[in-house]
Amino acid sequence: MSVFDLRLETPRLLLRPTAPEDFEGWAAFMDDAEAARFIGGQQPRAAAWRGFLSMAGAWAMQGFAMFSVIEKSSGRWIGRIGPWVPEGWPGTEVGWGLAREAWGRGYAAEAAAATIDWAFANLGWTEVIHCIDPANRPSQALAARLGSRLRGPGQLPAPFEALPIEIWGQSREEWHARRDGRAMPA
Secondary structure, eight states, X not given: OOGGGOOEEOSSEEEEOOXXXXXXXXXXXXXXXXXXXXXXXXXXXXXXXXXXXHXXXXXXXXXXXXXXXXXXXXXXXXXXXXXXXXXXXSSOEEEEEEOGGGTTSSHHHHHHHXXXXXXXXXXXXXXXXXXXXXXXXXXXXXXXXXXXXXXXXXXXXXXXXXXXXXXXXXXXXXXXXXXTTOOOOO
């Protein structure tokens, strides 16, 4: 089975590796200044194409990357969520970014939880982090909802080293204890 045949399903979403038919949604998402504000900023179509191919390339070369998020009810591409560890990254991240029309529906939490489960089960990760701009309150709230805690300031690799970020995260043990309803020792 090819990595590109991988599918995760949640009650409302299909999560799969990047596919050619996702590009129009991706390009529109990256052209939306508000949606792209905390993930590198608005990009013209040509720059969005390069980022899109980077995600597909990560799937091909690493065997993982952010999943394309497909809304089951409409079949629309609505974002990308999942594992992301480029060269020099501060840790094993599950990140997220949704098109604005998908905000406020709980899709990010639904998809992020499924991809964290998948990353811990399949990638051998011992922790998960989220690199979040200090001004990005919605992503901070999502990280907290997922059980992650603020670990402190972090730094991304060049050319993003000047961007302020906070590292939110949790261990695999903390994730599983929370998912199983168990309390963690203090």
